[in-house]
Amino acid sequence: MSTQSSAAAYRARTATAKPMIECRDVQKYYGDYHALRGIDLTIRSGEFFSLLGPSGCGKTTLLRTIAGFEDISSGVVLIDGQDMQGVPAKRRPTNMVFQSYAIFPHLTVAENVGFGLRRDPRSKAEKAAAVEEALAMVGLKGYGNRASHALSGGQRQRVALARALILKPKVLLLDEPLSALDRKMREQMQVELIKLQRQVGITFVLVTHDQEEALVMSDRIAVMFEGQIAQLDGPEALYAHPTSRRVANFIGVMNFLPARILGESATGVEVDVPGLGRVEIPAANISHADPGDEGPSVGFRPEAVSLLGAHQQTGARVTPGVIDEVVYYGDMTYYDVRLDGSAGFDGKARPVRIAMRNVFGREVQDVGTRANVSWSPGSLVLFR
């Protein structure tokens, strides 16, 4: 994976690149079913962009409308400045890689990769060189003569990628391309895909329901629910500053405690939170509650708080509690802690989850142990 600083530098460059895909108020109906409800979105040239959301939110439909496999009901889709209205899939500067590889088992690897060059006027030798180049790009140098049916899942997906890249599309659309692979192979391919994308500079649009995959790979992510974009941001912003409780819940784990609003100032909002007491939430950390929420709440990530004794945070406050549950993961331990006094306004106890990186020589604490939880107001988000 690229380092954080080089990823940031790359993002800074693409942030000012020309728009590659523009969707303006895109609506899609399947009969009465309203699958896309006014999608507005600009994806820039060279970006690694992800559409993330739960099953049925419309992310595949959106990808397919960009590819031209679906007509839109209304709105506009532009690719590289050109209106795609009436332009069939095969005339669009896009190519798609599917979850189910879709490679031809009776052809060799090279024949699969060169498939799209059938009507290309270049000489046989030139095409063979292009196939070799594409295979090298995906780490399959020298595999050209292999039979496709004998390849592993990861290798088949590389062949599918090479077959798409050889056509030099402006946009590569990837529909859950890694979801059929086992965890180790998936993680390896994630890193390789990022490197490949940086190398070829093509705009990648990935559909995934896997939030971790989206965070690892993307320059920016659109989180979708029910045919709409709920938040569009870079991975860090999405994780640290989710604009709604729903997004916060979908991206990683977030603890929620009920809150009562006491007052507002120029610097933030003062709230009372059972267990934590009175605390001022900084203005930058204020997000929306969703319809159906039972009133305001504060949220914090499991790694934004710690069990005392580990590392003291600056400006930290300390709340005592009892360890309710311990889940040991080798590198990490999750503690569920019932904070004293947290059975607040409604009498319900809500243990909070705390993630601690395990350090050699430090004992994992037991269920039932009393513990002090250290937290700072700056790591709380208010959903109101």
Ligand SMILES: Nc1ncnc2c1ncn2[C@@H]1O[C@H](COP(=O)(O)OP(=O)(O)OP(=O)(O)O)[C@@H](O)[C@H]1O
């Ligand atoms: N051809 C179709 N005819 C009718 N309804 C459809 C069609 N294609 C998709 N839908 C519906 O549109 C909604 C969005 O589907 P879509 O495949 O885009 O979701 P998704 O977010 O990609 O989910 P998944 O990850 O499960 O594929 C779903 O409710 C689906 O049932």
